[in-house]
Amino acid sequence: MNLDLRTLTVSEFLDRTFSIYRHRFLLFVALMAPQAVLSVAAALAFGLASASVATAKDFQFEKLIGLVIGAALGGTVFTGVHWVLYVLGVGATTAAVSDLYGGMAPEVGSAFRAAARRLGPLLWLTFLMMVRLCGVLLASAVVPGMLIAFGGGLTAFEGTSRPLAGGIIAAGVPSVTCWVADWVWLPAASLAMT
Secondary structure, three states, X not given: OOOOOOOOOHHHHHHHHHHHHHHOHHHHHHXXXXXXXXXXXXXXXXXXXXXXXXXXXXXXXXXXXXXXXXXXXXXHHHHHHHXXXXXXXXXXXXXXXXXXXXXXXXXXXXXXXXXXXXXXXXXXXXXXXXXXXXXXXXXXXHHHHHHHHHOOOOHHHOOOOHHHHHHHHHHHXXXXXXXXXXXXXXXXXXXXXX
16 A cells, blocks of 8 residues: 555545555554444333333333433443544544554554553543634624624514524534534545544
């Protein structure tokens, strides 16, 4: 596999990316497996919790309070642990690709050790990106929300009040911005490794 450092066209870039993943598929699966296993465990826990209140006769207020508290605590812990595992996975993937370009044989352990050495700056980078994205989302929600709330609303929300309709639309507009901006997260985290 030719990994010379030069300017690539888009087709060469995509070809090189897919050939790296194809030749080292199990390595990259192993690097991203910890967060995937955590996500599967969280999905199973959510499924079991949902199944416990599947019918009306299973519904008990005490059980519901316990589920809400458990979901809040579990969601908080899951978010923190998933964030760390995601950052470690992206950093380890970047270290493995860097090893490939350097002519060394990448390994799972050495890639995770390289990412763990830079875990603090990587977490700080992703936190600052989240703050920046939240600022963009809030800024992109202000104008549409005000226009809809005070400018006449939308016919789709005929039965609701104008501020409520504006709030609903203002919450939806930034979600598209967030989805698009997520494509920036992976390359920026990769740059922090260099």
